[in-house]
Amino acid sequence: MATARTANPAQMIGLNKPANGQLRGQAALLAAAQQPSALQKRTSIPQSSGGIKFGDDWKKCLELPPKDTRMRTADVTSTKGNEFEDYCLKRELLMGIFEMGWEKPSPVQEESIPIALSGRDILARAKNGTGKSGAYLIPLLERIDLKKDHIQAIVMVPTRELALQVSQISIQLSKHLGGVKVMATTGGTNLRDDIMRLDETVHVVIATPGRILDLIKKGVAKMDKAQLIVMDEADKLLSQDFVVLIEDIISFMPKDRQILLYSATFPISVQKFMNKHLKKPYEINLMEELTLKGITQYYAYVTERQKVHCLNTLFSRLQINQSIIFCNSTQRVELLAKKITQLGYSCFYIHAKMMQEYRNRVFHDFRNGLCRNLVCTDLFTRGIDIQAVNVVINFDFPKNAETYLHRIGRSGRFGHLGLAINLITSEDRYNLKNIEDQLVTDIKPIPSSIDKSLYVAEFHSVDPDDDENDYDDHGGAKNKELGGI
Ligand SMILES: Nc1ncnc2c1ncn2[C@@H]1O[C@H](COP(=O)(O)OP(=O)(O)OP(=O)(O)O)[C@@H](O)[C@H]1O
Ligand SMILES: [Mg+2]
Numbered sequence: 156m157a158t159a160r161t162a163n164p165a166q167m168i169g170l171n172k173p174a175n176g177q178l179r180g181q182a183a184l185l186a187a188a189q190q191p192s193a194l195q196k197r198t199s200i201p202q203s204s205g206g207i208k209f210g211d212d213w214k215k216c217l218e219l220p221p222k223d224t225r226m227r228t229a230d231v232t233s234t235k236g237n238e239f240e241d242y243c244l245k246r247e248l249l250m251g252i253f254e255m256g257w258e259k260p261s262p263v264q265e266e267s268i269p270i271a272l273s274g275r276d277i278l279a280r281a282k283n284g285t286g287k288s289g290a291y292l293i294p295l296l297e298r299i300d301l302k303k304d305h306i307q308a309i310v311m312v313p314t315r316e317l318a319l320q321v322s323q324i325s326i327q328l329s330k331h332l333g334g335v336k337v338m339a340t341t342g343g344t345n346l347r348d349d350i351m352r353l354d355e356t357v358h359v360v361i362a363t364p365g366r367i368l369d370l371i372k373k374g375v376a377k378m379d380k381a382q383l384i385v386m387d388e389a390d391k392l393l394s395q396d397f398v399v400l401i402e403d404i405i406s407f408m409p410k411d412r413q414i415l416l417y418s419a420t421f422p423i424s425v426q427k428f429m430n431k432h433l434k435k436p437y438e439i440n441l442m443e444e445l446t447l448k449g450i451t452q453y454y455a456y457v458t459e460r461q462k463v464h465c466l467n468t469l470f471s472r473l474q475i476n477q478s479i480i481f482c483n484s485t486q487r488v489e490l491l492a493k494k495i496t497q498l499g500y501s502c503f504y505i506h507a508k509m510m511q512e513y514r515n516r517v518f519h520d521f522r523n524g525l526c527r528n529l530v531c532t533d534l535f536t537r538g539i540d541i542q543a544v545n546v547v548i549n550f551d552f553p554k555n556a557e558t559y560l561h562r563i564g565r566s567g568r569f570g571h572l573g574l575a576i577n578l579i580t581s582e583d584r585y586n587l588k589n590i591e592d593q594l595v596t597d598i599k600p601i602p603s604s605i606d607k608s609l610y611v612a613e614f615h616s617v618d619p620d621d622d623e624n625d626y627d628d629h630g631g632a633k634n635k636e637l638g639g640i
Contacts, residue, residue: 213246220256224616227570228448230262230282237265242272244297247331252293255327261286261569266439268294271415278389278416278429279439282447283564284540284571287417288324291385295359296329298383304356306376308383311401313391315341315363315511316518317538321387322361335359340376342366343511350375364392364400371407378407388537389416390557393428405432419445419564420557445560446596449567451609453601454577454587462550462578463494469548469576470500470528472604474611477521477543479565480530483551491550492530504530536561545610546574552583556593566610574610576601 237260239252260268263281270277271294281287295308310325312318322339329335336356340349341363349366353375360367360376370376384405386392392401393416405412414433416425419442429436446452457465466480480495482488485506492504503526505517521529522541529535530550536558544566553559566573577598579587591598608614 231570250331251328264290270437276433276436278436281441284568305380309360310385383413385415389418445594447567449572452575452598454579455601476545478528478546480548502528506532549577556590
């Protein structure tokens with residue numbers, strides 16, 4: 156492969172060659188991309204002219220997104236049957252929740268919301284895409300006191316894109332709360348802008364560790380009255396890369412602050428931090444099984460030189476709505492993106508060595524469905540939520556089980572169906588077996604044709620008004636013959 160330099164990724168927009176097996180035509184892609192991810196477009200039910208009215212009819216005034224007709228697996232449907240209204244939340248917050256299209260709490264939200272509201276520390280482990288962001292943001296926003304103008308809560312995340320995503324969700328959820336000020340602060344942006352912003356009222360900070368610590372140490376971000384710190388992707392934040400920064404940040408907070416930890420993976424290394432900083436944490440573990448029920452995993456055995464050809468075949472045979480393709484280095488991301496473009500498929504790429512401006516643009520445009528395929532490093536492995544992604548491809552196989560789990564969890568969001576395909580070279584063989592064992596999962600050899608009902612939305616949509624249509628497992632709606640994995 157020839158070397159490619161970091162080009163403006165936007166150059167790769169619009170190279171959609173029609174003659175391939177990917178779902179053809181931008182309209183189809185956009186239609187699916189606009190499944191009601193709350194951050195995407197929505198149709199609105201007209202409000203009464205005086206804006207939102209309070210009274211028994213408040214629910215009728217909501218601007219609801221279109222119903223998502225895709226089936227959902229038991230990963231999100233096996234709840235206790237709680238309602239968001241059971242938690243005595245402010246009505247304005249409930250309005251924001253319902254306008255996200257969230258009708259009922261997911262299992263992790265049921266477990267987490269009441270405990271977080273009570274002020275107790277939490278360690279919560281729940282599968283990818285099952286609503287952990289809502290599980291901490293709802294109680295966090297409920298507890299913001301608008302009469303006070305200092306920072307009251309901070310959410311730490313490991314990547315800048317995730318910070319943007321979480322701050323967008325916070326803004327959406329708090330839309331009717333009348334003045335909750337949310338600020339995202341990350342590296343790669345102008346420090347002076349952040350300093351000026353912090354001169355005004357900020358109630359909630361969503362941050363990556365380096366930048367917020369810088370602002371705290373400069374005395375600009377004041378943490379002495381911040382009662383709550385959330386660590387999303389906590390195990391990553393508590394890994395060697397970040398833990399020193401996190402402990403430093405916590406040292407600026409009040410002694411009786413509340414700490415909430417969320418992730419799908421909690422390696423044993425987290426225990427040390429927990430023992431040191433958490434007070435009788437309430438432990439939530441919804442991961443008796445580790446992989447998502449809705450994701451079918453395959454591998455294709457290839458040599459390094461066959462990988463691009465194999466990818467080309469996958470593109471021509473699969474019905475990809477949107478795909479994320481992982482490589483193990485920045486350089487390989489760029490090389491592969493170039494190859495894919497040469498093959499005539501539309502493709503963006505993103506990695507941490509790109510300018511933040513471009514990263515933001517790629518993230519924004521990909522989630523809005525402007526391009527079908529995204530090639531990336533592990534920058535996009537954790538937390539990134541793009542509902543239209545139905546296929547994840549490990550062009551390079553990851554080194555460890557945590558990374559594998561988070562990567563494949565980029566499809567099959569909120570219990571939907573998805574496909575994970577791994578290109579395996581002879582060097583990866585041992586790793587494949589290892590990861591299968593650690594995750595107690597079955598990665599099967601790829602068949603010559605893949606049943607579309609396993610991953611294509613139009614093959615598994617249901618009547619939105621029929622509650623009996625919950626999806627139990629691979630293969631169809633409430634098929635009683637199919638047990639759990
Ligand atoms: N109660 C709900 N009802 C319907 N959809 C929901 C609900 N809660 C969250 N969602 C949607 O589910 C998707 C996944 O949520 P989220 O990103 O919070 O998952 P997560 O558990 O944090 O996943 P990850 O482990 O990958 O970070 C989002 O698109 C979100 O809007
Ligand atoms: Mg998350």
